[in-house]
Amino acid sequence: MWAKSELTRTLGAAVAVLCFTGAFVKADVTVVPSNSFSSYSTFETYWAYLYPWGSDHNGSARMKGSSSDHSNIVVGSNTLSLIATPTSNPVPPTSSANPHPAIHYASGAVHAKSQITVTSANSWTISGEFSAPTTHILPSTLTAVNGWPPEADIGEWKGTNDNWFNTFNTSSVVRSDLAAWPADLSFHSLKAVLTAESNNADVRIDFYMDNTRRATQYGKGFVGKAMWLIINLQMEGSSGSPGPSGTTNYKIRNVQITRTGS
Template structure:
């Protein structure tokens, strides 16, 4: 009778190695599109990564409510530019133009740029999972306030700050309103925020009213927060280069820039 023992042992070793490889495929890694255990989801594209090349189809200039917000910059279309699929928002000092029309009504010291998406995402039973993602170059000196965020289209709150720099190299990811009725905030140090980095968020319905929000930076999960009363609320998606306010003062004396590319919004009907 032939000795099959060596052959059988080799088969078991090969089978074990195969199982380990398959197990590694299930490790969450946003860089490999595993999407935090959501690889099997069927995603529907809402805003493609090429949207800046078809800007007027997907985006509007300024804020949904106008040119002013909570900092010292007034937004203008002249400070918004797109070239080769890259959005550039330019902030430059100005003076003698009065105060912001929004609280806390700071003196306008800059002209800058902001845009918002024409699509208004809604987390609901039909579309319980959404993904927001983009690559950004951000200023980080005192008085610069670049952000990629979502806010309630019909009321505030809710708000989710996918990426926010407030005058330093710390990126803040924030959720308002959390279950206790206030802010959840996590600061993440970023090496060279003026280089391209990827900021990504998964927003998932977890109850009749609430969502779970995963904040990823450069393919690494940095924070998971709960957003209360997000379900059923339309959201404005905003790419914003505001100045001073929460980012400190005085701001830059010269021209500064925020850039974005490959911004993506997609949704899934399954969890």
């Protein structure tokens, strides 16, 4: 969960219709393929460096990374590694985002170039495998719209061995469901399925961990809102402080985004 100066979102694509035994069947369209972390060239086809709005958010890490700077954003073997390293500056700069904390870390964030817009004519699935440390850091995979909220956190870790599934309808109307998360840094799968409710205004979000549905939440008024998919390694903030004194590594692999319908 992020302090709420947040603008976040996720994805968009194209659709196919297949004819099968006389009926029209809506086919899945792969918006981001599961091999998008196989090389930097493939990564840069589907993903952009940093947050959609820049380098700072509401924690104590400043995001760094570009096509020529891979110190904190590393891609290879179909795995994305986001790396947070404490800075040695004795007088740390201040974040440009509320609540303007001191910047104690250099870290990494990426976002998908395509956006997600849930409508009555489509549904979306976001999935991947994650190795997440949990001590005073906020590694996240989430969706939210420009002009926050809405927001839906598919993966968030806040200083305990739990993953938080969150949906923000307003800054105070928040639904959170926690699922126990192993502390051994092994990879575990997370998935969210987003579908429009019959009122054509709200979005149902089914959250899965290791192929088991762990929570169902509802985003009020999420239909038609263009959203980003962001993967970031933020430090301290609402997860508490002080953060780790050494390097922290958050690994993500086999992330895939698909859309069914138009």
